[in-house]
Amino acid sequence: MRSGSVDALPRPGQTWAGWRRAAGTLWGVLQHDRFAFAGICIYALFVLIALSGDIFAQLVYGARPALTVGFVAAFFVALIGTSVGIIAGYYGGWLDAVLMRLADVAFGIPYLPFVIVLVAFLGPSLWNIVLTMALLLWKDTARVVRAQVLTLRERGFVEAARVLGSSPRRLMLVHLAPNVLPIALLYGSLAVGWAILTEASVSFLGFGDPARISWGYMLQDAYISQALSGGAYNWFIPPGVCIMLVVMAGYFISRGYEELLFPRLRRR
């Protein structure tokens, strides 16, 4: 960050000219950055809608579990998926067969019901939700990474590394992993949205972490407190909008990333 922008931040005790300069800078940023502008508009809208202090405070705190679950689950999904994909693709043979049958089974298990059953019996906590998601969601990443490794394995640089006497571990970590990383990141960013939606659903059904306020919990609270029949729109609209915006953000990130990865798509 340039020092100029730090100066521009409004501080108590600043001179009138300082305040004017800060406002000017902010205006300049908003004019040039549509996203910052949209962000501030949405924020202002929320403060207005959720003006009753409780809802706004819950809304702000609710961002924590959503983002925590989203990023941690996505990280583990990408990690497990990539590891399984690289190992299955590199070794092939029976190991590949076993791992891919495992992926088939993970595909056959209905996802949300499984999370509900596991979380209910393991105990309602945020980490159990993350764990169950990591257990089931790795399959897509693993399949794609495996396919990629199957083609990479035959390339010259892998052959060269093998001739030079690299161990399989070094081959997989140093030569294969960096090449499948973009795909793993793509699927990871997709998983962020899934994880947040799942956390919200599980909390809404009443199996969430009772010690944390999340957006799903707020919706459940509104639902059982008859907010629907009372027409308390300001209670249940904001959390849903928050979830929607975060999930869309994850989607757009992965979308933009995809365009970087596969420039052929950009013309759409």
Place this chain on the structure above:
Amino acid sequence: MLLVLWVVATLLFLIFRLMPGNPLAAYIDPNFTADQQQALIHEFGLDLPLWQQYLIFLRASAAGSMGQSFFYHAPVAQLVWEALPNTLILVLGAVIIAFLIGAPAGAFLAWKRGTAVETAGISLALAVRAAPEFWVGMILLAVFSFSLRWFPTSGTASPGAQYASLWRQLTSPDFLRHLALPLLTLVLYLQGLPLLLMRSNMLDVMEEEFIVMARMKGLPEGRILLRHAARNALLPVVTAFALVVGYSLQGYVVVENVFSWPGLGRLLVKAVAAKDYPLAQGAFLLIAALAIFMNLAADLFYTWLDPRVSYAKR
């Protein structure tokens, strides 16, 4: 397919048996004497070795019997079979309507490419897709049921309604009125995939040479769009059918709970909340079987539609 089902059943058996705590915790009153508790545990066969329990479980599941619900004091099989038609009609109806709406809408957006209509349509479809489906259901409930009073708020039938047969019930106006909002919620949740897929396929197909040829022949634009482009773009969309069925299995559990729709998802959630192990097990097993069966059906349908793809090749 049967293999996957067997693995799922085994996993389920292990999860339920290896859970900390006594599976009869909800059933045994704390006031029972130790002898009575032992007698009950013996009666349920929980003192047998694990492999014997497993064999009993497999044999019973294969025979379609899933034990007795602790909570409802009724056979699980009966409860689950009663819930199945409600779930099936909701899920299948929503998937089919989502395709019937999503595919033409996608084609339309591809045709309107580069206009404000397209931008607005795509943003809308994406936003609805990113919204949690139970929240969409809540908004629909608040607006159409509680404020406008157009639709009932929960269940499948008005109190006291009696029908001669299941078919009579499913086609009655009362049932359809109850079905409308849950169905709409699921359709909104599912429309995104067919819509986006159809749009991008259409954009691909529109650049093909036979479209240029059709233009050169001077055919009207609508005819090119429908007869030449859409027909060819439709095939991959149909492939996505299985995928959408999978999504719907994610969605309907929550939607059923928002609308108190007495289907499998609601049964599962209720059973899990009440620690009713046999019922939770039965409901989960049937949901899994349903998912696997629908996937297979979609695969077969696709093979029938496009003979170039044989089932063995995939």
